[in-house]
Amino acid sequence: MRTRLRSRRSSAMVSALFAVSAIAVSGCGGSDSAPANVAVATPAAKCSALAGTTVPAGSIGLPTTGATIVSATLVAATDSGNSNGEYCKVLGAIHPVDFNAPDIRVEADLPTNFNGKVVHFGGGGFDGTIPDTEGFPADGFLSGAEPAGVSTPLRRGYVTVGSDAGHEGNFMDGSFAANDEALANYSGDHIKKTRDFAAYIAKARYGSDFTHSYFIGGSGGGRQGLIAAQRFPHDYDGIISTYPASGITGLWLQMGRISRSLLAPGGYVTPAKGKVLLEAVIKQCDALDGVADGIISNPAACVFDPATIRCPSGVDTGDSCLSDAQINTMTTAGTPLSLSFNLVNGVQTFPAFNAFTGADFWSVAFAWGASATDAIVEPGVIGKSAFFYTFSNDMLRFAVARDPGLSTLNFNPANPGSLTSRVQAVSALMDSTSTDLSQFQARGGKIILQHGQSDQFIPAQLSIDYYDRLVSRFGQGPLGQFLKFYVVPGAAHSAGGQFNGSYDGLTALDNWVTKGVEPKNLIITDLAPPTVGRTRPICEYPQWPKYVGGDQNLAASFVCSN
Numbered sequence: 001m002r003t004r005l006r007s008r009r010s011s012a013m014v015s016a017l018f019a020v021s022a023i024a025v026s027g028c029g030g031s032d033s034a035p036a037n038v039a040v041a042t043p044a045a046k047c048s049a050l051a052g053t054t055v056p057a058g059s060i061g062l063p064t065t066g067a068t069i070v071s072a073t074l075v076a077a078t079d080s081g082n083s084n085g086e087y088c089k090v091l092g093a094i095h096p097v098d099f100n101a102p103d104i105r106v107e108a109d110l111p112t113n114f115n116g117k118v119v120h121f122g123g124g125g126f127d128g129t130i131p132d133t134e135g136f137p138a139d140g141f142l143s144g145a146e147p148a149g150v151s152t153p154l155r156r157g158y159v160t161v162g163s164d165a166g167h168e169g170n171f172m173d174g175s176f177a178a179n180d181e182a183l184a185n186y187s188g189d190h191i192k193k194t195r196d197f198a199a200y201i202a203k204a205r206y207g208s209d210f211t212h213s214y215f216i217g218g219s220g221g222g223r224q225g226l227i228a229a230q231r232f233p234h235d236y237d238g239i240i241s242t243y244p245a246s247g248i249t250g251l252w253l254q255m256g257r258i259s260r261s262l263l264a265p266g267g268y269v270t271p272a273k274g275k276v277l278l279e280a281v282i283k284q285c286d287a288l289d290g291v292a293d294g295i296i297s298n299p300a301a302c303v304f305d306p307a308t309i310r311c312p313s314g315v316d317t318g319d320s321c322l323s324d325a326q327i328n329t330m331t332t333a334g335t336p337l338s339l340s341f342n343l344v345n346g347v348q349t350f351p352a353f354n355a356f357t358g359a360d361f362w363s364v365a366f367a368w369g370a371s372a373t374d375a376i377v378e379p380g381v382i383g384k385s386a387f388f389y390t391f392s393n394d395m396l397r398f399a400v401a402r403d404p405g406l407s408t409l410n411f412n413p414a415n416p417g418s419l420t421s422r423v424q425a426v427s428a429l430m431d432s433t434s435t436d437l438s439q440f441q442a443r444g445g446k447i448i449l450q451h452g453q454s455d456q457f458i459p460a461q462l463s464i465d466y467y468d469r470l471v472s473r474f475g476q477g478p479l480g481q482f483l484k485f486y487v488v489p490g491a492a493h494s495a496g497g498q499f500n501g502s503y504d505g506l507t508a509l510d511n512w513v514t515k516g517v518e519p520k521n522l523i524i525t526d527l528a529p530p531t532v533g534r535t536r537p538i539c540e541y542p543q544w545p546k547y548v549g550g551d552q553n554l555a556a557s558f559v560c561s562n
Contacts, residue, residue, distance in 0.1 A: 043112045046205055047074040047088035053204070060094065060196040062189050067094040067106075067197050084134055084154040086112040090201060094163075094193050101181035102168065104190050107133050108161040108198045110205050115157030118202065118210045119506065120195060120236075122217015122224040123162070124494075125171030125387070126394070127186060131162035131221070138218030138242045139509075140502025140524070141452050143494035147525045150504045159210070161198040165190045172366070172380025172387060174394030178402055187430040188227040191215075195235050212513060216506065218242035218494060219458065226432035229447060233440035238513040240448045240505050243458050243493055246466050247343070249395075249427035250350030251458060253413035254337045256392035258353075259375075260409055261332040263389065266316060266325035268372035273319055273326060274362035280309050281356055282498075290547030294531070295490035295498045297544050299357040299453055306330055306356065330355050340415040343427040345434055351461035358454040358489075363496025367456050387457065399426050433466060435473045440482075446512045447483040448505060448519065450538075452491025454498060460487055467541060484519050485541045500528035503538065523555045 041049075055067035070091045077086045087109050094104040107130045121131040122138065131137075134154055136146050154160045166185030167176035176182045185193070195213070203209055213236050215228045222244025228236050245251055261267050269277075285302035286292045296302055306327045311317045314324035322330070334355030339348050353359050361367045369375030369386030380390035393408040400422050416423050440447075451463040467485045490499030501524035511517040522538040534553035536545050539560035550557035 043086060043088070044074045047072050047090075047110070050088070050090060050201060050204060055092075055094075055197055055200045059200045060193050062192050063097050064193060065095040065097060067092055069201065084109075084111070084152055087154060088112075088205065092197060092201070094190075094197055096166075096181050096185075098179065098181040101179050101185070102166055102176065104163050104166045104185055104193055105130060105168065106161065106163045106194055106197055108159060108201060109133050109154050110159055110202060111154055111157050113157045114159065114206055116208075116211035117157075117510070118159040118161060118198060118213050119153040120191075120198070120213065120215045120228075121160060121162035122215065122221020123165050123171075124217075124219040124221055125391070126169065126174045126176075127165035127220060128167055128169035128171055128173060128176075130164050133160040133162045137216035137240070137506070138221055138494070139216050139240045139448075139505025141242070141488060141491040141494065141497070142500040142502050142527045143218075145500075145527050146502050146504065147527070153506060158214075159198065159202050161194060163190050163194040170380065170382060172382060172385060172390045172394075174391070174398050175379070175404075177394070177399035183399055183426075184429065188224065188231060188432075191224055191228050192232050192235065195232070212237045212510070214238045214240075214506070214509060214513075216240040216242075216509075218244075220245050220248075222246070223248055223430075223432045225447075229437055229440045229445065230432060230434045233437070233445065234443060236440075236445060237443075238446045238448075238509040240509055241450070243451045243455050243460075244432065244449070244463065245458050246432045247347060247350060247462055248430050248432075249343055249423065250337065250339075250347060250431075251462075252392040252395040253339070253423075254350040255388040256396065256408035256411060257337055257413045258329070258333050259386065259389045259392060261329040262368060262386070263372060263375060263409060264325065264329075266323055267329045268375070269322070269326045269329050269361070269368070270319065270371075271362035273322055274360065276309055276320060277306070277322065277330065277356075278358070278360055280304070281358060285357065289489075289544065291552050293547075293552045295536075296358045296453070297489035297546070299354060299489070302357045304356040333359075333361070337413060339413075341420050341424065343424065343433075344431050347427075347431070347433055351459050351465060353456070353459045354453060354461075358498060359456045359459075360454060360492060360496045360498075361456045363456065363492065395426075399430075433469075435466075435469050437470070437474075437483075441474075444513075445482060446509060448486070448509055449483060450486040450488065450505075452493065452497060453487055453489045454492045454496070456496055457493040463487070464541065480540075486522075486538050487541045487544070488524060488538065489536075489544060499524075499526050499531075499536065501525060501536065502527050 050072035057066040072090045090108045092106040215225045217225045222241040225239040225241035285296045288301045289297035311321035316323035333353045336352045337350040365383050366387045374384040375386035377385045397404050451460040503524045508519040526534045535555040537555045543560040545558040546561035
């Protein structure tokens with residue numbers, strides 16, 4: 001059994017920190033210098049005083065056995081590789097109730113030039129590692145990147161915080177889910193626990209609470225952002241949810257369904273064949289938005305028949321065409337999954353991927369794996385195994401059945417039989433498909449929900465369906481007062497696609513929350529060669545960018561159209 005850090009140093013140290021951080025002000029003539037006999041705590045002293053202290057369980061709003069600050073290190077502005085200014089890097093461990101469950105490992109970065117606000121970074125996949133809180137959150141569509149001139153939240157003075165969601169491992173390994181508390185932490189409990197940990201230590205460091213709290217995440221982190229709004233509405237003022245895995249249970253069921261076709265005899269679609277398909281789709285549908293620019297901006301008008309690239313007699317004859325088995329794989333990916341039962345919130349279907357309107361399943365090797373043989377390598381190996389297979393397989397084996405001997409390839413996702421009730425229980429635990437955002441709305445919270453039309457891991461239609469249900473509940477006008485929804489053509493899942501766009505979403509969110517300035521006329525910039533620097537308007541759904549003339553690389557040449 002692994003050793004658990006269980007430092008139980010008295011929390012009186014935190015009180016001492018509050019005392020030492022006070023600076024006495026005296027003297028005549030308005031002097032703000034401290035008396036010679038009063039020690040002024042430096043940022044280094046305030047940082048080092050945090051190390052080894054404990055966060056009481058009572059300060060965390062969900063059951064734990066408290067938390068330990070493992071280390072607190074001052075990072076100087078002049079340190080090699082640091083462009084974030086001076087900050088205190090705090091590593092901590094939030095301890096479970098079940099001693100067999102893992103700790104939640106946390107990083108909180110506390111800037112000396114604190115602006116009073118915090119950005120909580122979301123994770124992705126099965127999590128298992130702490131997000132790069134010293135970098136950029138997922139407020140755009142290219143992982144870890146922002147347009148030139150945009151600074152990290154930490155450099156801007158935000159406290160930044162993230163966690164591993166309650167277990168260590170790579171994001172393709174779901175074996176932790178065999179433990180109930182670890183599964184509950186991953187499903188959403190770690191959000192509240194991490195936030196409360198950060199609030200406690202930030203108050204110890206600065207002597208005050210956060211003025212505003214934001215959550216920003218993509219994929220699994222996008223799901224976490226919606227969980228934050230739905231389950232912990234009083235903790236966050238603003239949320240950016242990018243390509244969220246909101247219906248994560250339906251997602252793994254759909255991924256398992258697709259994997260059964262992909263990994264059937266002759267069904268594997270290689271990157272070379274995928275390139276042929278994508279080129280044919282773009283050739284047919286690119287100009288439907290008014291310009292041939294390599295982006296399908298009007299997918300609703302795109303109707304592509306894969307028979308146009310069918311191999312003679314349907315038999316695989318090489319990279320220039322698709323066999324019948326491979327067309328079946330793409331058709332499976334491009335059709336919805338209908339279930340014989342309801343998931344939480346009455347959801348009974350999972351939407352199709354945009355398999356024939358630009359989704360590039362081959363742009364990153366870990367989507368469908370490096371080859372048919374490598375796809376099923378267990379445990380998941382990044383760059384070799386297929387995420388579609390490993391994610392669905394591990395959810396089935398560890399989260400649902402608790403039987404590592406099962407395989408998603410022998411499982412009927414539409415009708416799980418005796419496992420149906422367990423699938424529903426996991427759905428209730430994990431899915432962020434609830435439309436009850438009333439408390440978040442009532443406190444003035446704001447949400448930016450966004451998805452890429454060419455997403456190869458989570459179909460854009462999932463967010464469209466969720467948005468439509470929100471409209472049905474709140475009405476278009478009232479919903480638009482606290483939630484903006486964008487679908488970005490050509491954008492994919494942190495990489496790939498035809499438009500790797502990014503923009504300063506944090507500033508847009510912060511201005512909306514603190515100044516009441518709604519996001520409008522937003523511009524997104526492509527950051528990937530060979531089209532780096534081209535721009536497009538970000539259009540509120542259901543609008544899309546239509547070309548009206550001029551330089552096709554400039555957003556000014558497009559208008560948002562229905």
